[in-house]
Amino acid sequence: MSNSEILVKELADKYxxxxxSLMPILQDVIEVRRYVTDEVLVSVAKELxxxxxxxxxxxxxxxxxxxxxxxxYVIRLCKTIVCDMKGKDAIIGALESTLRIKVGQxxxxxxxxxxxxxxxxxxxxxxxxxxxDEVYTELTPGKAIEIIENYMHK
Amino acid sequence: MSKMINLTINNxxxxxxxxxxxxxxxxxxxISIPTLCYHEDLCVAGNCRVCVVELVGMRTLQASCxxxxxxxxxxxxxxxxVRQARRHIIELLLSEHNADCTKCYKNGNCELQELSNExxxxxxxxxxLVTEKNYTIDQSSPSIMKDDSKCIRCQRCVRTCSELQAVxxxxxxxxxxxxxxxxxxxxxxxxxxxxxxxxxxxRCPTGALIERNYIDEVWEAIYNPNKHVVVQTAPAVRVALGxxxxxxxxxxxxxxxxxxxxRLGFDSVLDTDFTADLTIMEEGTELLxxxxxxxxxxxxxxxxxxxxxxxxxxxxxxxxMFPELLPNLSTCKSPQQMFGTLAKTYYAQRKNIDxxxxxxxxxxxxxAKKFESVRPEMRDSGFQDVDYVLTTxxxxxxxxxxxxxxxxxEDDKYDRFMGxxxxxAVIFGATGGVMEAALRTAYELVTGREVPFANLNITPVxxxxxxxxxxxxxxxxxxxxxxLEGAELKVAIAHxxxxxxxxxxxxxxxxxxxxxxxxxxxxxxxxxxxxxPIPTSPEIRKKRTEAIYAEDEGLPxxxxxxxxxxxxxYADFLSEPLGHKSHELLHTHYKARKRY
Numbered sequence: 001m002s003n004s005e006i007l008v009k010e011l012a013d014k015y016x017x018x019x020x021s022l023m024p025i026l027q028d029v030i031e032v033r034r035y036v037t038d039e040v041l042v043s044v045a046k047e048l049x050x051x052x053x054x055x056x057x058x059x060x061x062x063x064x065x066x067x068x069x070x071x072x073y074v075i076r077l078c079k080t081i082v083c084d085m086k087g088k089d090a091i092i093g094a095l096e097s098t099l100r101i102k103v104g105q106x107x108x109x110x111x112x113x114x115x116x117x118x119x120x121x122x123x124x125x126x127x128x129x130x131x132x133d134e135v136y137t138e139l140t141p142g143k144a145i146e147i148i149e150n151y152m153h154k
Numbered sequence: 155m156s157k158m159i160n161l162t163i164n165n166x167x168x169x170x171x172x173x174x175x176x177x178x179x180x181x182x183x184x185i186s187i188p189t190l191c192y193h194e195d196l197c198v199a200g201n202c203r204v205c206v207v208e209l210v211g212m213r214t215l216q217a218s219c220x221x222x223x224x225x226x227x228x229x230x231x232x233x234x235x236v237r238q239a240r241r242h243i244i245e246l247l248l249s250e251h252n253a254d255c256t257k258c259y260k261n262g263n264c265e266l267q268e269l270s271n272e273x274x275x276x277x278x279x280x281x282x283l284v285t286e287k288n289y290t291i292d293q294s295s296p297s298i299m300k301d302d303s304k305c306i307r308c309q310r311c312v313r314t315c316s317e318l319q320a321v322x323x324x325x326x327x328x329x330x331x332x333x334x335x336x337x338x339x340x341x342x343x344x345x346x347x348x349x350x351x352x353x354x355x356x357r358c359p360t361g362a363l364i365e366r367n368y369i370d371e372v373w374e375a376i377y378n379p380n381k382h383v384v385v386q387t388a389p390a391v392r393v394a395l396g397x398x399x400x401x402x403x404x405x406x407x408x409x410x411x412x413x414x415x416x417r418l419g420f421d422s423v424l425d426t427d428f429t430a431d432l433t434i435m436e437e438g439t440e441l442l443x444x445x446x447x448x449x450x451x452x453x454x455x456x457x458x459x460x461x462x463x464x465x466x467x468x469x470x471x472x473x474x475m476f477p478e479l480l481p482n483l484s485t486c487k488s489p490q491q492m493f494g495t496l497a498k499t500y501y502a503q504r505k506n507i508d509x510x511x512x513x514x515x516x517x518x519x520x521x522a523k524k525f526e527s528v529r530p531e532m533r534d535s536g537f538q539d540v541d542y543v544l545t546t547x548x549x550x551x552x553x554x555x556x557x558x559x560x561x562x563x564e565d566d567k568y569d570r571f572m573g574x575x576x577x578x579a580v581i582f583g584a585t586g587g588v589m590e591a592a593l594r595t596a597y598e599l600v601t602g603r604e605v606p607f608a609n610l611n612i613t614p615v616x617x618x619x620x621x622x623x624x625x626x627x628x629x630x631x632x633x634x635x636x637x638l639e640g641a642e643l644k645v646a647i648a649h650x651x652x653x654x655x656x657x658x659x660x661x662x663x664x665x666x667x668x669x670x671x672x673x674x675x676x677x678x679x680x681x682x683x684x685x686x687p688i689p690t691s692p693e694i695r696k697k698r699t700e701a702i703y704a705e706d707e708g709l710p711x712x713x714x715x716x717x718x719x720x721x722x723x724y725a726d727f728l729s730e731p732l733g734h735k736s737h738e739l740l741h742t743h744y745k746a747r748k749r750y
Binding site: 042046050051052054056057060061 | 316326328329336338339
């Protein structure tokens with residue numbers, strides 16, 4: 001058995017093999033692996049006796065289940081209207097030039113991935129971004145760069 | 155009797171059974187409400203919204219396909235508010251739809267086009283988003299083409315693949331404006347679990363899912379003076395082709411179809427039914443041999459029950475989903491493929507034609523047959539046995555292209571030599587048909603008497619029930635078959651792969667035991683195939699079924715073993731069923747495929 005198969009089997013033992021177990025299993029995979037691969041999704045489909053296309057369909061619905069490889073730190077900058085009006089574009093510019101990647105890309109050292117995301121619920125303190133599970137608010141380009149530099153040295 | 159509900163639609167009173175939807179209630183008053191995601195064979199989705207109606211007293215419009223009628227409802231199907239909403243819905247669908255209709259394969263048979271026409275959608279209110287969408291076209295499969303630029307995300311295909319076929323090769327992925335219909339990780343259709351059954355094509359309201367068509371290749375073969383082009387026609391085509399050419403469902407057009415094929419320029423017009431009869435001889439003998447090995451010789455390696463192997467959608471399904479049951483599959487090739495290999499051997503020798511100068515075409519109710527014809531297993535003649543497979547729909551297109559006035563044609567007859575067939579072969583096109591044909595022959599072979607059913611009609615194996623079971627007691631057998639004396643032959647029949655899955659699971663888990671099992675991938679059997687005219691509905695399948703059985707009863711020969719051409723091919727070429735030559739040409743084995 002591959003590592004993915006072992007992981008998924010353990011999770012299926014933990015949560016059960018009904019269709020309702022699909023989400024908790026995927027969430028735990030994300031917890032351990034940060035993203036899912038076709039290999040993992042096939043293992044889930046086999047364990048739960050579902051079609052692989054359905055498992056992929058479910059996974060791809062959720063913004064926080066990445067179906068492609070992402071870096072160690074995933075930056076999700078809010079793109080919704082309030083953050084947009086509070087200067088989200090300037091933050092994107094700062095992040096892109098600091099990381100030397102475009103939105104949707106991962107740095108060659110696989111450390112950072114930059115995404116935009118829908119509303120994070122921090123409209124009153126926009127612009128806001130998440131780095132993994134940490135939230136950063138009231139960003140300015142300078143502040144954003146400083147935060148990223150801290151992560152670079154982690 | 156269930157409770158009756160009284161309501162008014164467009165101020166006309168109507169009374170319907172409880173549970174009836176507004177859409178169905180409107181039908182009772184001869185009011186048509188447009189639909190796109192709704193399909194009689196599938197569960198309600200309610201996602202396209204085009205069927206909205208006004209419910210007086212309610213602020214928002216209601217999807218009539220999803221809302222059940224209730225007492226005292228006042229429904230308006232044609233108010234200003236409804237018309238405007240529908241118009242906007244159609245326009246919004248079109249704003250993301252590649253509406254290059256004149257160059258679309260489905261031009262003239264597209265539900266979205268019809269609606270757009272009905273509502274005379276002209277200058278668009280909404281921006282055209284097609285150019286920004288980065289749509290993809292998947293042409294990887296030899297059977298099915300998927301063009302996302304035509305997709306309106308009604309999910310009929312998704313429901314078809316899941317509810318009717320238990321495959322779910324297609325699912326919904328992404329969300330919001332990124333939502334699309336996709337295979338696993340959007341892999342090419344040729345690489346995923348798709349069985350090529352084409353049921354999704356049959357239900358797609360637009361041109362998003364269509365068959366790979368080979369019309370131009372066939373015309374090219376016909377026009378090539380150096381090629382001898384033979385054509386075979388499957389049993390289910392003759393009871394459905396008429397629907398594309400002006401007839402009502404259920405019209406048998408065998409004679410006219412043969413006449414049209416001759417006018418199209420095929421060198422020889424032959425019948426797949428001939429090899430359907432041959433299949434019965436081979437498969438029947440195989441079944442009896444397996445039974446003998448198991449019952450007399452005590453050979454435990456023999457796999458029973460034996461499964462039929464005519465339906466290529468079913469074959470690919472079992473390869474993906476139940477590879478452990480592959481040994482149970484009859485080794486017989488499908489009638490199409492038996493025909494293909496015999497055309498380029500037996501026929502070619504008799505006619506003194508070099509098989510390399512032959513092009514072998516088949517007309518099928520099926521899209522999976524296109525995939526089957528290019529399988530590496532199907533080259534036993536030394537060439538690709540069947541060169542091109544056309545669906546019933548493609549043949550209709552060719553007939554129209556050739557300017558043939560189909561309804562005016564005089565009936566014609568198949569060419570002799572691989573053109574003769576029995577009623578048993580015709581019923582291959584309906585669920586239970588192969589079983590019935592096999593029983594007619596096997597029973598008589600073993601007992602010397604006809605099957606004990608009035609007029610040879612084995613009614614327990616007929617009908618639209620998903621899984622059918624029957625048994626037949628074998629008594630007073632001939633000396634050779636004494637081991638079968640008093641035996642009860644148990645059979646089962648499934649159509650639609652969801653039913654096949656149920657049956658296979660029961661067999662695999664040892665919860666059901668049979669001797670012989672027939673499976674057809676498509677609902678109703680081949681007559682409801684993925685290559686048949688669109689639309690196909692439960693009512694239409696019923697009409698085609700009646701036509702199939704009428705065709706059987708109208709034929710002078712009703713049993714495969716009485717087909718004189720079948721006797722001739724064994725005398726002149728194959729020598730005996732399951733003989734050396736049969737094995738070489740007519741039998742094959744299939745391999746397990748990945749389930750995911």
